[in-house]
Amino acid sequence: MQLGFLVDLHLCMGCKGCEIACKVENEVPLSTWRLRVKYVDVGTYPETKRTFTPLRCNHCENAPCERICPVSALHYIENGIVNIDKERCIGCAGCVMACPYGAIYIDPETQTADKCTYCAHRIASSMMPACVVACPVEANIFGDLDDPTSNISRYIQDNRDVQVRKPEKGTNPHHYYVGASQVNLNPLASEREEGYNLFNNITKLPLGGHH
C-alpha cells in the first residue's frame, strides 16, 4: 500500500476549510501550519485572478527529511506515510533544512519537529484525513496509489496534467496536483512584495534555544 494525495486545483476555491480542519484535528499551535493554502494573485488589473494551492507534506518516496534525521524520529510506516515520533525528536532542525517544500516546522509547544502525517492516526482507524472530509468541493483526493482502481489512481490515469512540486529534487512526492501552473508549484514564479500579504505582522510563538 502506498497512500497518496492529489489536489484538483480546478476545484479548489481557497476556502481554507482543509487548513482549519487540520489545525483542529491535530491541535496545530498558533503560528504554525501542517497544511496551508497559498494564494497567489496573477495578472494586471482588471485582468486578474487569484490562484489557490493547498500545501502539505508530500510524503516523498525518497524523503530528505527521513534521511537526515539522526534518530529516526521521521520514519516510513508500512502504508508509505512519512510519520514523525515527537518523543524521539531531538529538535536539531535537520529535517527543516532538508525538506525542499518547507513542510516541517518546529512546534513551539513541544519544541520538536512536526508536519502533516496524512492524519496517520485517523487512517489507523479507517477514517479519511480531516482535510479530505472538510473540503466542500472534494478537491482533495486521497487513496492507495498501488491500487489501480482507487479514486486517486483513476484520477491520475484520467488527467494528463498531473504534476508534483519540484520534481528536480528527486524526492518522488506522493502528492500530486491537477490543473497547476508554475505559479502554483514553483516559489520562484511569484514575487513576495512587502505590503501585499493579506496577513501581516504575524505573531510567532517563541521557539527554544536562540531562535
Add this chain to the structure above:
Amino acid sequence: MVHETLAATNAVVTLDVAIPDVFWGWYVTMNMWAKSIGTGLVFMLFLLLRRNPEEMKGLRLSAMIVSFIMMNIFLLFTLADLHQPFRMWHIFFYPHWTSAITVGAWMASIFVALESLMIVVMLFKKDTVTYDKLLFWTTILAIPVTLYTAGIMAEATARELWQMPTEAAQMILAATLSGSAAIILLGGSKLSDDTKDFFGTILGLSALMAFIIYMSEYIFGAMKAEEVAAILHYVKGDGEYATMFWIGQWVAYILPMLLVALARVSKSSAILNLAAILAIVGLWVVKHVWLIIPQLLPLS
C-alpha cells in the same frame, strides 16, 4: 524560464505564511568555526611532527589543549542549538546511520575522547612516544570530523547553494586556514622562522583556494541553477548580506594573503600574527553568511 514569465504573469503571493525563519543561526556558525580550529590544529601538529619533531616540544600539550577547548565549544554549541538538548543521548541509542548528523556526532565524540587521552598522556606521564602514536590516529579521524558538516549541508536538500564536493573542500580549507593561523599564534617564539614560513604558506594557500572557490560560486553559481541565482542575490548588489559577505572575504582571505606575502618579504612575525588573527576572525563571518543566505529563500 520562471524569471522571464514573472513580468508577464505579474504573480504576487498574497497569502502564504511560509516558514521563513533562520533555523540554523549563529550557534551553528560557532559550531563550524570552532570545529575548524579544533581539527585544523591537529592537522598542523601532525605536519609539525613530520617536519620538525624537535619543535613539537612546547606545543604538544598547549596546542592539544586549545584544540580540545575548541572541540568542546563546538560540542556545546551543537547541544545548545537543539530544541531538545536533554534528548541528545537519542543519537547514541537510536542512531540513524544515513544521517551525517549521527555519523558526525559519533566521530566527533571519539575524536574528543582521543584528544582527552593525549592530554592525559602528556600531562601526567609526559609520554611523547604514545602521544605521537595517538596523534597519527587522531589526525586520520580529524579528516571525517572536519568533513561531516559538509555532509550535513549536502543532505540539506532544500538548500541548493550547499553543494558537494564544494562544501567538503571548503571545510578542509577552513581547517587548514584556521589551524595554521592558530599554530602560528600559539607557537610564537617556539617556532623557527622556517617553520613559521611553512605555516604561513599553508595559511596563504588555504586562503587563496577558499577565495577562488567562493568567487567561482559567486560568479558562475547562478548560471546553472535558478535557486542558487536567487540565493546569491542576497550577497550581490545591495543584497541583505552583501556587505557582510565582502567583509568576510577581505578579512578571512584577501588581507591574510597579502599579509602573509608581506611577512615573508619583511621577515616580520608581527605581520604574520596579524594575518593569522584576521583569518580566524574572518572565517567566522564567511561561514555565517554562507550558512544564513540559503535559509532566507521561501521554499513554498
